[in-house]
Amino acid sequence: MRITVTVDGTSYTDDVEPRLLLVHYLRERLGKVGTVIGCDTSNCGACTVHLDGQSVKSCSVLAVQADGREVTTIEGIARDGKLHPVQQAFHENHALQCGFCTPGMIMQSIDLLADNPDPDEAQVRHGLEGNLCRCTGYQNIVRAVRDAAAKMQPSGGAS
Amino acid sequence: MTSTIEHEIGKARRRKEDSHLITGRTRWTDNIILPGMLHLAILRSPMAHARITNIDTSAAKTMPGVLAVYTATDLDPDGTVGMPCAWPITPDMKSPRRPMLAADTVNFAGEGVAVVVARSAYEADDALGAIDVDYEDLPVVLDMEAALAQDSPLVHPDLGTNRNAAWTFDSGAAGTGADVEQAIADAEIVLKRRYRQQRLVPAFMEPRSAVVDPTGPQITVWASTQIPHILKTMAALTLGLPEHKLRVIAPDVGGGFGGKIAVLPEELLALSIAQRLGKPVKWTESRSDCMLTAHHGRDQIQDLTLTARRDGTITGLKVELLADMGAYLGLVGPGVPILGAFMFNAIYKIPAYHFTCTNVFTNKTLTDAYRGAGRPEATFAIERLMDELAAEIGVDPIEIRERNWIKHEEFPFTTVCGLTYDSGNYEAATEKATQLFDYAGLRAEQRRRREANDPVQLGIGVSTFTEMCGLAPSRVLGSLDYGAGGWEYASIRMLATGKVEVVTGSSAHGQGHETAWSQIVADQLGIPFEDVEVLHGDTQSSHKGLDTYGSRSLTVGGIALVKAAEKVVAKARTVAAHLMECSEDDLDFVDGKFTVRGTESSTSMQDVAFAVFMAHNLPDGIEPSLDSDATFDPENFSFPHGTHLCATEVDTETGKVTIRSYVCVDDVGKVVNPLIVDGQVHGGLAQGIAQALYEEAVFDESGTLSTGTFADYLLPSAADLPTFTTDRTETASTTNPLGVKGVGEAGTIASTPAVVNAVVDAVRHLGVTDVEMPCSPQRVWRAINTAGGAR
Numbered sequence: 001m002r003i004t005v006t007v008d009g010t011s012y013t014d015d016v017e018p019r020l021l022l023v024h025y026l027r028e029r030l031g032k033v034g035t036v037i038g039c040d041t042s043n044c045g046a047c048t049v050h051l052d053g054q055s056v057k058s059c060s061v062l063a064v065q066a067d068g069r070e071v072t073t074i075e076g077i078a079r080d081g082k083l084h085p086v087q088q089a090f091h092e093n094h095a096l097q098c099g100f101c102t103p104g105m106i107m108q109s110i111d112l113l114a115d116n117p118d119p120d121e122a123q124v125r126h127g128l129e130g131n132l133c134r135c136t137g138y139q140n141i142v143r144a145v146r147d148a149a150a151k152m153q154p155s156g157g158a159s
Numbered sequence: 160m161t162s163t164i165e166h167e168i169g170k171a172r173r174r175k176e177d178s179h180l181i182t183g184r185t186r187w188t189d190n191i192i193l194p195g196m197l198h199l200a201i202l203r204s205p206m207a208h209a210r211i212t213n214i215d216t217s218a219a220k221t222m223p224g225v226l227a228v229y230t231a232t233d234l235d236p237d238g239t240v241g242m243p244c245a246w247p248i249t250p251d252m253k254s255p256r257r258p259m260l261a262a263d264t265v266n267f268a269g270e271g272v273a274v275v276v277a278r279s280a281y282e283a284d285d286a287l288g289a290i291d292v293d294y295e296d297l298p299v300v301l302d303m304e305a306a307l308a309q310d311s312p313l314v315h316p317d318l319g320t321n322r323n324a325a326w327t328f329d330s331g332a333a334g335t336g337a338d339v340e341q342a343i344a345d346a347e348i349v350l351k352r353r354y355r356q357q358r359l360v361p362a363f364m365e366p367r368s369a370v371v372d373p374t375g376p377q378i379t380v381w382a383s384t385q386i387p388h389i390l391k392t393m394a395a396l397t398l399g400l401p402e403h404k405l406r407v408i409a410p411d412v413g414g415g416f417g418g419k420i421a422v423l424p425e426e427l428l429a430l431s432i433a434q435r436l437g438k439p440v441k442w443t444e445s446r447s448d449c450m451l452t453a454h455h456g457r458d459q460i461q462d463l464t465l466t467a468r469r470d471g472t473i474t475g476l477k478v479e480l481l482a483d484m485g486a487y488l489g490l491v492g493p494g495v496p497i498l499g500a501f502m503f504n505a506i507y508k509i510p511a512y513h514f515t516c517t518n519v520f521t522n523k524t525l526t527d528a529y530r531g532a533g534r535p536e537a538t539f540a541i542e543r544l545m546d547e548l549a550a551e552i553g554v555d556p557i558e559i560r561e562r563n564w565i566k567h568e569e570f571p572f573t574t575v576c577g578l579t580y581d582s583g584n585y586e587a588a589t590e591k592a593t594q595l596f597d598y599a600g601l602r603a604e605q606r607r608r609r610e611a612n613d614p615v616q617l618g619i620g621v622s623t624f625t626e627m628c629g630l631a632p633s634r635v636l637g638s639l640d641y642g643a644g645g646w647e648y649a650s651i652r653m654l655a656t657g658k659v660e661v662v663t664g665s666s667a668h669g670q671g672h673e674t675a676w677s678q679i680v681a682d683q684l685g686i687p688f689e690d691v692e693v694l695h696g697d698t699q700s701s702h703k704g705l706d707t708y709g710s711r712s713l714t715v716g717g718i719a720l721v722k723a724a725e726k727v728v729a730k731a732r733t734v735a736a737h738l739m740e741c742s743e744d745d746l747d748f749v750d751g752k753f754t755v756r757g758t759e760s761s762t763s764m765q766d767v768a769f770a771v772f773m774a775h776n777l778p779d780g781i782e783p784s785l786d787s788d789a790t791f792d793p794e795n796f797s798f799p800h801g802t803h804l805c806a807t808e809v810d811t812e813t814g815k816v817t818i819r820s821y822v823c824v825d826d827v828g829k830v831v832n833p834l835i836v837d838g839q840v841h842g843g844l845a846q847g848i849a850q851a852l853y854e855e856a857v858f859d860e861s862g863t864l865s866t867g868t869f870a871d872y873l874l875p876s877a878a879d880l881p882t883f884t885t886d887r888t889e890t891a892s893t894t895n896p897l898g899v900k901g902v903g904e905a906g907t908i909a910s911t912p913a914v915v916n917a918v919v920d921a922v923r924h925l926g927v928t929d930v931e932m933p934c935s936p937q938r939v940w941r942a943i944n945t946a947g948g949a950r
Contacts, residue, residue, distance in 0.1 A: 017281075024281075033190035034183015036413075038364050039446035043869035046364060074183035087181045091173055094834045097842060098669030099180030100364040100413030106181065125877040132869065134364050134414050135669050136838060137845030137906075138877035 003067040007032060008076025016063045023047045025063035026073060034075040034103055045131030048104035049073045055111035074103035086110050089148035097135035105131050109145045118149055160749045167678035167688055171834040174674045186410040188368035188383045193439040197226060199429060200283035202273040202290050204265035207522040207862020209294035211263060216273060219289040224282030230273045231262035234431050238262055243393045243422055245642030246494035252324040255315040257487035259424040266314055266486035267522050268863050269451035274428055299862045303460060303481045303519040314486055314520040323484050323518035324493055328500050330512040336575035337511035342475025346466035350547055356536045357932050358458040358856040360450055361529045362874055365413020367453060368443040369426045371433035377406040382426055385415040386706040387666050391698050393422045394430060409696040412668035417528035418453050420708050421490050450867045455856050456529020458483040459536050465544045471552050471562045475511035478503050482518045489527030493518050497639060499533030501576040505541045506585050506625050506800060507563040512575040522862045528708065530846055531904040534626045535911055542622040542912035550923060556621040557589060580798045581893045585623060588888045592802040592824040595884055601806055609924055614812050618921025620805040622913035627796035628901030629714030648703040649719035650788035651727050655772035657765025658690045664704020665716035666696045671835040672712060678831055679717055683724035684764050685751020710901030714797045718895045722789035730785045731767045737778040738762055738770060797892045797900040801825035803909040809921035814940030816852060816918055818881040828892040828900035836902050840885050843906020849875050851914035853933050
């Protein structure tokens with residue numbers, strides 16, 4: 001099947017097998033290897049991307065389902081060489097160790113903050129329930145998301 | 160002269176590693192795509208124990224995109240290749256050969272039976288379904304105690320037993336302490352307990368992967384491994400390849416926790432097949448395959464006898480372990496319980512000690528190192544026993560520990576195991592922890608809730624710990640029959656422009672070595688942090704090393720780095736003295752500058768590096784290079800310690816456990832980067848708490864892993880864990896020049912008993928004296944109701 005998908009701002013047209021998963025399309029056809037695969041039961045969230053601005057686990061979406069739609073990956077969120085505030089906050093707060101869960105964790109955190117720009121700790125923890133990390137114990141991830149939230153507030157840039 | 164710039168060691172430097180990881184510019188092994196690359200898929204046995212009577216690959220070979228399908232007889236016709244075990248713990252240890260693919264029998268569910276080679280991963284997976292294997296059931300051995308019975312079926316009939324090995328340490332026999340049987344005979348109090356260390360899955364987030372490119376002068380292997388150097392040597396020995404023809408690269412590696420200390424059948428299959436076909440091949444596992452076949456951890460039955468006087472003074476400890484090896488031996492699997500053997504006495508003065516461990520084969524996934532490797536098991540046992548002893552004589556759990564621990568003025572202290580603890584201050588860490596925790600306040604609240612018969616009871620769990628870190632003094636490893644040394648390698652290359660390349664034999668996979676090593680070298684050479692590049696995980700650039708595990712990187716590899724830097728400075732000093740026409744003895748080296756004492760005349764390390772590069776004006780006999788290397792072999796282990804306190808709320812009507820607060824004060828010696836140290840502790844706590852409350856690898860009666868996906872195996876999410884309060888005391892190690900002790904495993908070791916002690920403490924007044932791990936609501940509820948005290 002022929003699909004046309006915009007990924008990180010670039011339009012791609014490809015013939016794909018109907019069974020091809022979006023994550024495999026991203027990684028193997030487009031070379032978007034920043035998005036990774038951590039499980040096969042859609043529990044870990046490592047493959048999380050945005051589809052038309054909503055977070056999805058790209059191991060649970062077929063490439064053909066992305067036809068005519070816009071995908072944003074971890075590789076497409078920095079703007080003009082400047083990190084997204086969530087990326088910056090992950091760095092500042094030491095919210096990653098091995099970094100394998102990080103792309104999905106950051107994409108889910110951006111989605112979480114779009115829904116709730118000022119989450120408390122419990123809301124962050126519940127909002128990230130679908131993304132697993134084995135290194136950090138989540139403490140600094142929670143801290144990073146709340147730090148990013150503060151910096152993304154209209155008045156929060158200076159804090 | 161004194162330093163005027165802020166030292167790098169101790170700074171909370173943000174990590175150098177992050178920039179590529181947060182932007183997706185990563186180099187995971189599975190990212191690699193090479194021209195003509197072929198994909199492997201492994202057909203795995205669904206049976207735990209069966210004879211293979213026929214394998215028909217003919218249909219699979221005709222599937223689209225399939226180039227070949229191999230079985231054991233194709234790749235190892237003589238049946239001689241066996242996966243390596245590097246730790247024969249006794250001379251008579253029984254070692255079954257673990258083939259790359261099962262030939263005649265399969266011995267655990269998940270063992271590889273055939274391998275498909277295809278143009279794409281999808282086509283390789285498709286062809287697995289077309290392979291027809293006939294199995295004939297064999298009796299399945301799952302329970303360790305049943306496996307040791309006279310009439311038990313055997314996992315490996317050719318070995319004649321399911322007993323892998325038995326290993327003993329006895330303080331009376333070793334002359335390091337008294338006789339434990341005498342202690343039992345004389346005891347005022349004897350506590351006997353059985354604890355179970357359930358089987359866990361390391362569950363690193365990146366599934367394992369290997370890519371082999373046979374097309375260059377060296378065969379290049381990329382692998383998601385903790386041990387590129389060991390893998391290179393072991394692959395050469397196992398397959399009979401010349402070691403100098405192999406290059407192993409561990410690029411970005413997504414976690415390990417001991418789970419990637421392994422030489423995999425799949426890595427050797429990829430090597431064999433790539434060589435045979437002359438094309439690059441890739442193997443990447445699914446999470447389900449990973450759960451089933453990557454080695455598991457823990458899985459011990461601990462029979463414990465603690466003896467004490469009525470005043471709470473411990474007089475002896477006897478430990479009898481059964482350890483489940485699974486169907487085969489992992490790289491260091493048989494030795495994992497022995498890493499715990501020297502830690503059951505923990506921070507306490509125990510006059511008599513006996514340890515024996517019997518390793519057992521079963522038809523299950525093999526076990527091997529998992530974060531802490533033997534030491535969490537030991538710490539759990541003694542820390543649970545300390546609480547039981549406190550309850551027995553009716554004193555506070557902290558008090559019972561204080562009566563028995565080594566006082567800070569008693570260091571260095573030689574333990575009943577013969578280890579010499581160089582330093583520690585258990586009083587200080589405990590004092591700080593109890594204050595942060597509000598120990599007295601929580602005890603008061605606990606009393607109130609008990610008196611009020613609150614359905615939700617409060618429990619307070621105490622755990623102290625020490626561990627032997629910095630694996631390891633080579634001579635000690637030799638005395639334990641371990642198949643390698645314990646040294647580490649580092650080199651420093653001074654570039655012409657004054658920048659520095661640092662090569663380390665440690666192979667980080669999330670630990671932040673690039674950052675921490677840069678801090679160390681920046682201080683040693685007096686150069687900017689930014690000017691240091693750390694190279695690791697590639698046997699071509701980092702040609703020597705023993706890799707990363709056992710909280711060894713900083714305490715061994717970091718010290719190698721210091722030694723190499725000292726040599727660079729010594730060489731630079733000779734050149735600087737020549738350039739400034741003075742005696743070397745007249746030079747001070749401070750903050751990266753050689754200054755003629757008592758003058759303003761100075762030259763920088765960078766100037767010296769450039770002068771050496773130019774080599775126009777060097778002293779006679781001095782070679783034009785400041786590059787230096789060092790190999791450091793520690794003389795002793797290091798002994799970090801800490802006190803962990805956990806408050807749990809236990810709903811006595813549902814059995815649900817909620818962690819209300821968790822405080823730990825760790826003493827890891829000198830801290831190079833507090834941000835990284837805290838991160839290590841957080842992650843360790845999460846894994847230890849997960850053992851206490853959530854995780855267990857469960858096999859059904861047929862030997863099938865019931866918890867074979869992340870949907871069935873409860874890896875905690877952010878919502879399942881509390882916020883931790885972490886703090887530190889700093890008692891420098893006296894056995895290395897940095898005073899460091901290691902931190903990688905600390906959190907995992909102390910947290911499990913802290914949590915279980917808190918769970919039991921919450922319901923002890925209802926008659927509960929133990930809850931088996933993981934302390935699920937069902938188990939807690941059952942424990943309360945069996946004790947007959949549900950309110």
